[in-house]
Amino acid sequence: MSKVLTFGEIMLRLSTSPGTHFSNIVSFQAHYGGAEANVAVNLANFGYDVAFASKVPDNALGLSVKRHLQKYGVNTKPLLLGGNRLGTYYLDSGVGERSSAVIYDRANSSFASVQEMEWDFEQLFENVDILHLSGITPALSEKLAEISLRLVKEAKKRDIKVSFDINFRSKLWNHDQASRTLAKILPYVDYCSAGKMDAIYLLGIPENQTEQDDTDYYYQKMHEKYNNIEVFYSTKREVHSATSNSLQGTLWKDGKTYVSKVHKLEPIIDRVGGGDAFSAGILHGLVTGADLNYTVSFASAYSGLKHTIYGDCNPFAIRDVENLMENGSAKINR
Known part of the structure; x- marks a missing residue:
């Protein structure tokens, strides 16, 4: 399989639970994530040799980030240690008509510096x-x-x-x-x-x-x-509420556009990382030389599955994605 290198910042995400608000929060859910790190984790999950280049502080949080990536099979050799702090952001999880909101606290982070x-x-x-x-x-x-x-x-x-x-x-x-x-x-x-x-x-x-x-x-x-x-790709998202979206993938190559079926995502457990899952799915299809209709359908299904779990990382295997593509339903797998 192809070797992939991703480059970017990984952060600590602190999220509220649905039904709470920043103004009266008493606890957060903690996850590590960032666009390029998420793509690395997703591709490593598919069996690719993936390395993530970044910089994190030489402290317990930096070590925790390193172990997080290694747990998913990402090569951390180009993950440098140093600087003052790990970038952080806060996510106020939306519900119904109240959209999610993000507050960044990443200035002067090890990577940004x-x-x-x-x-x-x-x-x-x-x-x-x-x-x-x-x-x-x-x-x-x-x-x-x-x-x-x-x-x-x-x-x-x-x-x-x-x-x-x-x-x-x-x-x-x-x-x-x-x-x-x-x-x-x-x-x-x-x-x-x-x-x-x-x-x-x-x-x-x-x-x-x-x-x-x-x-x-x-x-x-x-x-x-x-x-x-050579290739352009993106998703079309229709937002019905913070926890109900419709998602369709599109891909363009050699003058032709390919589209996936529309996925109804309801209820959405965690939207963060859905776009990174889509990117990883597209790269998987392109690297393997898969049919482009399959590629965009696979990426869309993979992104849809990401919306069903907490955290930035998408743990589903290729067979899980193809099962959703084939069955198109949430029926029990026995």
Whole structure:
């Protein structure tokens, strides 16, 4: 199987229980997670050789993060120790008409404080076939934006496929900042997670005024702007309430769009990590050369399953996902 390298920040997530609020909280559920770390865990769960490059403090929390990743089979050799603190964020879990809310506490974290390229390219990219990172990392600092760009350039020099999830976070940077950075990174990307809103507000694609289907139109226009990108993918989510969504996966390649069935997600136990599960599912299909209808259907089902459990990590095996795809129901497996 292909060797995958992911690069980004892993954090401690402290979540309220449904039906509580930050203003009167007495306890939190604790989980470790972050976009790139989640993709690493998900792919390791499928049997891939995956390494996660990041930096965590040299204390008990840093050791706990390392053990968390190792428990799932992720190679932590490029996980550096140092800095002052582990990034943290708080999640107020929504229910019904009350949406979830996030408060970040990640300033001056060990990873966000990185000021130079601390990873050796030769060691980092040894036998690597795919590099995966997201727009969250360059949003953390100008220095990490520079490092992200260096990584994708170096990967392309070594004929390594680059996977990039735009993953825009308005609490980390604005549209203009993101657009300028993306314009530098995307010319080196092979697989890209980007949807309609990304196309309009970050990539400068004019809104669809034609009779063409929105999905086809925006994928086509993004490819015209960045014809180096072989595959675009994203999800369409209809939010009925905080605990009831409809989800459909889409994938574009060689001028053709592929869509999954619509998954009704109700009740949602934990939405965080659903997009990362989708990305991991897409990468699994692309690496194995699977049929693209299968690939987008697999990724959507895998993402749907993630919504049924607490925490960022998705523990379901390939056979579990394919069982859902085949049976399409929650009937008991006997």
